[in-house]
Amino acid sequence: MEGATATMPRLAVLGAGHVGPVVARLAIRAGYPVAIAASGDPGNLALITEILIPGAEPQWAVDAVAGADMVVLAMPLHRFLRVDPRLLAGRLVIDAMNYWPASDGVLEAFENGRAGSSQIVARRLEGSAVVKALNHIGYHELEQNARPAGSPDRRATGVAGDDPVAVAAVAEFVDGIGYDPVRLPSLAAGQVLQPGGPVFGRVLLRPEFDLAIGTGPAAAGAPVLADAQSGKGE
């Protein structure tokens, strides 16, 4: 996986909290050029990148995105609602976020209807190609579970989107950082990757993953989520 070249797609990671630095580190290890941005001055990220993500370049979000082939959204979903969609227009966007009302607060935009959170993200980002990926592996496990291609214990992970070219690019990226990509035919189908769904937070090899999401992803999304929601609280 080592050996960066100038031809590798350039990655912008938006978010320097729990998830962002881990994704950035995996990408750097796989040879991708990585810029990382949080909500403010990149100077505030200098120490974090120096110690936690050596090789990543802290930038203003607008600069990071401008120079990127792929943008990873690795911020809490309620923060995403403050992002100007124009920032991401024309970009390939990896949505690694999840909607947890108990953690984000209740977000009206994500409450109604049957759409998955990434579909709602995509609606806000009309000019972008949105692919759902990396949301269902705990940030604390992302690194310890990464394995090179061919490893017998390589973990499967879903890649869902409506644009096949974008999905293929993200699948290649996911493969590069150490996971077996399972392509799902649409963003709607990506609902199976959400919290409460059959693969969320579970370490699954490819055959187990395929089994868990069943034959048709459409069958798996909504009922499982409904179960998870009703199971909360005291």
Place this chain on the structure above:
Amino acid sequence: MTDQAAEKRTSAPESVRFPLVFGLDTFGDRNGDADGKPVSHAQTIRNVVAEGVRAEQVGIDFFGIGEHHTDYFPMPAGDVVLAAIAAGTNRIHLGSAVTVLSSDDPVRVFQRYSTLNAISGGRAEVILGRGSSIESFPLFGYDLADYEELFEEKAALFAELLKGEPVTWHGTTRPPLYHQDVVPHTESGPFPVWIGVGGNPQSVIRAARLGFRLALAIIGGQPARFAAFSQLFQKALEKFGRPPLPVAVHSPGHIARTDDQAREEFWPRWRDIISVVASDRGFAIPTEESFAWEAGPHGALYVGSPETVAQKIAANLRALQATRFDLKYGMPGLTHEALMTNIELYGQEVIPRVRELLAPAPPGPPSSGSS
């Protein structure tokens, strides 16, 4: 506080070594009786008082209570419980673990803990954070989406209050203060304040910027991955012109006579509680396999015999360059008796063993802990 001398500014931060400190934390996990039925909230709280007093008797340095507002963690007013423990003890430090500052008033938090500091003769501490306690937000009318802003502003005000001088402050999360004297004053300067961090590096930077100590809450995955956070914290302190400060590790566990007994007692309760919070927090439901991994040498749970747990604590303190370990003991449904055994084994066997494992070759370990 004996460690204040050790925290004086020094030109050789790498050489500073803080005394080893061993604590216990509880969320007021609702006890079960011998038949597995839950005991009352009131009895659980009285049991926590007894557990805190017992902790001092067996040589534990710190006893912390985490704020929670649920049926299985009926512990919204830990400072009151700590005051009762203070009345029955002389040496042990007492603190929150954590105080959910975002949904509280920093002035009131300061007043409650400086009162505890007065009652206990200077033994109060505060750990600020969110922990897993999100139920306080709707309870007190706060929006979780504002969490970051609330915490940032309130933590900064708390740092001002700690200085002990009249405070002038204005912000968006509470009414302004004009040269306000906030009582009771402490007798010997600020009490120790920590920020609990669960994996967000920006929180590490914030702790350093405000001059608070760092408590790493590690409840899953490989603890070793937090080593860089320790390093980040010390570098950030340097950058902000502050002296080195200690790093603590907070992790859940359960100690019994044997590994098997500890696992048998802990596992079903761990499974149950994580299953309850899983849908809220995005955790995976634990399986026997994932539990065995977490309780094994590379995971985050300290479940086993005294020797197993001592080895793991020593290894992780070393790996994380931390000098304090707080065991979050108990789980909803465990009996008070099992918790007392856990506390006794921790104080009488685990802690001496960890001190032995971590003792530098020439001088002996510090005779008594004090954070």
